[in-house]
C-alpha cells in the first residue's frame with residue numbers, strides 16, 4: 001500500500017522538487033499539489049503533507065493539516081519558539097498526529113550542525129556565515145539560526161565566556177546579527193544554492209566546518225525519509241537529527 005502525500009507550496013523551488021521525489025518513490029503516491037490561494041480542503045485525501053511555503057503562511061497551513069489528522073513534514077523557515085509552542089497546543093488536541101519541523105533536510109547539514117554544537121565549547125570564538133541564492137526572502141537562514149541556537153546553548157551549558165569582540169563602532173551592522181550570543185552573517189549571491197560555514201577560533205588555531213548544498217537533490221533523501229516515518233512519531237519533533245538517530 002502506498003502512502004498518500006500532498007505537497008503545499010508545490011509550485012516553488014522546493015515544492016516542485018518534492019513532487020518529483022514523491023512521484024519517483026514506489027511506496028508514495030502524490031495525491032495533491034497546493035500553492036498560494038488554493039483551498040487545502042481535505043488535502044486530496046493525503047495521509048502526509050509536505051510543507052515548503054513562506055514563513056507567514058506555514059503555521060496556518062500546518063494547523064489546517066493537524067486539524068484534519070494529517071501528518072506533516074515541514075521545511076519552511078520561521079518556526080520560532082512562539083510558533084512551536086502554538087503548534088504543540090494544536091497537537092495536544094490531536095495526539096495521534098506527527099509533525100516534523102526541520103530547518104534543513106540535507107544529511108550533511110544536519111551533521112554540520114551537530115559537529116558545530118560539539119566543537120563550540122572548546123573554542124573562544126565562533127561565528128556562522130550562511131550563503132544562499134538571492135531569491136531567498138528570509139535572513140538569517142533557518143539553518144544558521146538553528147546552528148547558532150545549538151552552539152549558544154552548548155556554550156552556555158559549558159560555562160563559556162562570551163565570544164571576544166573589541167568592536168565599539170558598527171553603524172552599518174557589519175558584525176552581523178547576533179543569535180544566542182553567536183554572530184551570524186548572511187551572503188546572497190547569484191549562482192549559489194545553500195551553503196554554511198561555522199568558524200571556530202582559539203589562540204593559534206581555527207576550525208572551519210562547512211556544508212554545501214549544490215543542488216536541491218541534497219534535501220530529497222531527508223524529505224522522503226521523513227514522509228515515510230512521520231506517522232510513526234506522534235507529536236512535535238524539531239530537527240531531522242532525531243529521525244537519523246543522531247540525538248543519542
Ligand SMILES: NC(=O)C1=CN([C@@H]2O[C@H](COP(=O)(O)OP(=O)(O)OC[C@H]3O[C@@H](n4cnc5c(N)ncnc54)[C@H](O)[C@@H]3O)[C@@H](O)[C@H]2O)C=CC1
Pocket residue numbers: 008009010011012013014015034035036037052053054055057061074075076077078102103104105106142219
Ligand atoms: N528545510 C529545508 O531543508 C529547506 C527549507 N527551505 C525553506 O523552504 C521554504 C521555501 O523555499 P523555496 O521553495 O526556495 O521558496 P519558493 O519561493 O520557491 O517557494 C515557495 C512557494 O510557496 C508558495 N506559497 C506562498 N504562499 C503560500 C500559501 N499561503 N500556501 C501555500 N503555498 C504558498 C509560493 O507561491 C511558492 O510557490 C523557505 O522558507 C526556505 O527557506 C528551502 C530549502 C531547504
Ligand SMILES: O=C(O)C1=N[C@H](C(=O)O)C[C@H](O)C1
Pocket residue numbers: 077103104132136140141142143144193194195
Ligand atoms: O531558502 C533556501 O534555499 C534554504 N532554506 C533553508 C534555511 O533557511 O536554512 C535550508 C537551506 O539552507 C536552503
